[in-house]
Amino acid sequence: MVAIGIDIGGTSIKGAAVTPDGKVLDVFSLPVDKNDNQDQTIDKLIVVLKNYLAEHHYDKSNVLGIGLGIPGSIDSPKGIVSYSNNLKWEDLHIVEKIEKELGIRAKITNDANAATLGEAKFGAGKEYKNLLMVTLGTGVGGGIVIDGKLYEGNEGKGAEIGHSVIVLDGRPCTCGRKGCLEAYASATGLIYDTKIAMEEHKDSLMWKVAEKLGKVDGRVAFEAMRQNDKYAKDVVNNYIKYLGEGLMNFFNVLRPDAVILSGGIANEGDYLVTLLDKYCRDRNFGYNCTPEVKILISKLGYDSGKIGAAALFF
């Protein structure tokens, strides 16, 4: 038996068959055409899926279901994409449509939740029961696993940890509030701070690093810090402070066994973990006499979304 896991992104849709022990088989993908409306995109996906299932001899006798991870506001119990800013989808009854066309059960969840479930079941979190996943990319995404189960909140719309305020009346956030964790701890926030420091310090090594990379991205400050640039060190230490304080808020609420970091900034790997672990350790992981929280880097990378979407059926 397998489940089909599908990861829908802004530019492409990627899928695969996944076995109950997390093996990825028979991958497929299709581009998302920005000029298509939501019905056209889904129609194309259904055609690709029909061919894919036929080619690999998958049908309802050997497929447990089709799981989809979708960016945006997802009403998972009802199987409806309420709104996806990324894809410009609104009130899309995607589960009903896929089940009708393919005769196989379907389920959806938010893309961050899908990645969380993948990491929890088969990746960095498989030894732990209570987990927080934090995606440090363009925004700050979150996922929560309690007692081995994904916690999605009412209508599947919880775990939006990026939109918790860490600076009162701080930077404006995409959600309309001010001072959200996302505005500081996302790659976007880090790049913003990196650029300010670079403008203030024309002698910083960050200029050379950025020139080499051809742009200012989330790696510049970390790389210049490793080369002992004091201005970069300030930028990174500030970043760790924002991220650390944000995480400790959630440690105090959830007291997870571990937190898994993913997304672009998580590519800093052990270097990031060491800095963040020290920051949180110096502050007792948020509160006195509480168990420490293991800080881990995601293991499944870009496969986590597909695997997690399939795992909605395991």
Ligand SMILES: [Zn+2]
């Ligand atoms: Zn926000």
